Amino acid sequence: MNEKELEQKANAIRKDIIEMLMEAKSGHSAGPLGMADVFTALYFGGVVKYDAKKPDWEERDMVVLSNAHICPVWYATLAHAGFFPKKELKTLRKLGSNLQGHPYRQSVPGIESSGGSLGQGLSIACGMAYAFYKMDKKNNWVWCLTSDGEHDEGQIWEAAMFAGKYKLFNLTQIMDRNNIQIDGYTEDVMPLEPLKERYESFGWHVLEVDGHNIEEIIDACQKSKTIFEKPTLIIAHTIPGKGVDFMEWQYSWHGKTPCAEEGQKALKCLRTLDGKIKSEDE
C-alpha cells in the first residue's frame, strides 16, 4: 500500500470503530481512534508478519495488546486484514459475541493473548521473546502495544527490567503516548517523564515518532529490528480521539461512547477529514 492508501485504510478503520461503539453503546473511544494509524502501519505497512488465512502459522510474529481496552481498533484492523468477516464487528460487546469487551484469545483469530487488566502484557511479550530468541533460536518478532497510563503499574517496570537484562532484541514495544488516562492528564495523575531516559536506563533503545505519520511509524518499526542486543521502545506520540474534532485531546472521551447524534457527527468528521473535504456540504 502506498502512503495515500494507508491513510485511507486508517480512516476506514476509524469509521468502523465509531460504528462499532455506536452499536455497542459502551466502550472506549479516544484510545482506539488515536492508535488507528499505528495499527494500520503494523498490519498494512509490512511490519507484522502474519497470514490471516493461517492464524497459527509457525513463522508469524506475535502481537500482544497490553492496554487491551483499546481492542476496537485491533478488532477493526484484524477484520480489514481478513482474519474474520467485517460484519462481525457490529457484534462488539454483545452477549455471545466473539468480540468481547476486552480481547479473549480463544474467540478471535489473530489474538494471541487475552487481556484487560493493565500492566500485564509486556511480561507476556517478554516470555514469548525469550522463548524465540534464547531457547528456540527462531526469528519470530514480538510486538507489544502498551499505553502511557498503564506505566503507573509496577509490573510494567518489572518486565522492562527483565527485557533489559536478557537483551530481548526481538521485542519491540510501542507505547501509545496520548497523555491521558481516566482521572486526567498522565503528568497530573502520576508523572511518567522522563520516559525516554527511564527506559534507556533499563537497557532499552528508545525511538520517538509522530503516531499519526504512518511512514514514520513503519520506519521506526523497521529500525527497531536492526538494534543489536537491546529491546526497543517506540514512543508513539498520538492525539487521543484523533480524527474526530470534538474528541481530540479530551480525556473525558477515554472511556465514553458516542451517542447516535455524536456518532453521526464523528462519522462526518472522518468522511470530510475534519472539514478539509468540502464536497459533502455542497
Place this chain on the structure above:
Amino acid sequence: MDLIKNVYQKEKLEQKPTRDGYGEGLVELGKKNPNIVVLGADLTASTRCDWFQKEFPDRFIEVGIAEQNLVGVAVGLSLVGKVPFASTYAVFCPGRNWDQIRISVAYNEANVKLTGAHAGVSVGEDGATHQGLEDIAIARCLPNMTVIAPCDMIETKKATIAAGEMVGPAYLRFAREATPVFTTDQTPFKIGRAEIFREGKDVALIACGPTVHEALVAANELEKEGISAAVVNNHTIKPMDEKTIIEIAQKTGAVVTAEDHQVMGGMGSAVCEVLSKNHPVPIEMIGVLDRFGESGKPDELMEVFGLTAKYIKEAVKKVLNRK
C-alpha cells in the same frame, strides 16, 4: 491401599520435605520433555528449583523478586509452546500476583504450572507473613484452575510430573518442613481422583497435604476405641473427585475434614460444597480458624492450630454425637 509399612508409627518413618519431591519431579520431567521450563524468583534453592537449574541451565529463568512478572513471563513462554513452572512461596504466588493469575493464566487458559512452596504452618519460625494459609481458597475459585495439595514427598513428585503432563493451568502447594514419607512408588496417584487410604464405616476423615498422615494416625487410634474411620487422601481440591466424596459420606454418614490451611474457603469448604448439595451429613472441620499464624516450631504450631491427630480424634467424637 499400598502405603509404607509402619505407616502408623510416625517416629519410625523417614521424614522428607515435600518440596524435595518437586525438585526431583522437575528433573524427571525435564529429561522427558525438552519444553519444560522453570522460572525462579530469588528463591531457587529453597523451592528446590536449583536441582533442575543444574541439569538444564538453559531452561531455567531467573526473574528476580518480581512475582507479577514471574507469572507473565511464564504465560508468554506457554503461549509459544513451552511448559513453564513458576516457583516461589505460596504467600507470593498465588498471594502476591493473584490478578496476574486470574487474567494472564486462568482466563487465558495458559498452560502454566504455579507452585507455592512453604504453604501451611510448616514454615514455622518465619511467622504469619510467610505462612501460606489462604492459597487454596484463592486458587480454587478461579475458573480453569486445577489445584493440588500432595500429602508427602513421593506424592509431590508424582503430582509434579502429572501437572507437567496435563494441559492447562494448575497450582501445586508444598510444605517446607520435613514430613513423614508414608506413600510408596506404587501408591496410585491421578489428578482428580481421591484415594481411600483406609476403609472405615463410622466416619470419613477427608484430608490433604501433610494432615493426611495425621488423619491416618487418628484413625488407627480410634480403631482401638472401637470407632471405624475411613481416611481419604483428597489431594486434588479442584476438580474434586465428587463421586468418591459422596460415596464415602453415604457409607459413613459423618465427615471430618483436615487441612493445613484456613477452614474458610479451603479443601474442607470444597467438600462441604459437594456434600451439602448431594448428600448432607454432619461435618466437623479441622484447619486454621480465621486467624494469622505466628512464629514457632512447625510441630508447636500444629498443636496451637489444632491440626494434629489428637484434634482430629476430638472432632470425630463431636461429629459422631451429631449423627
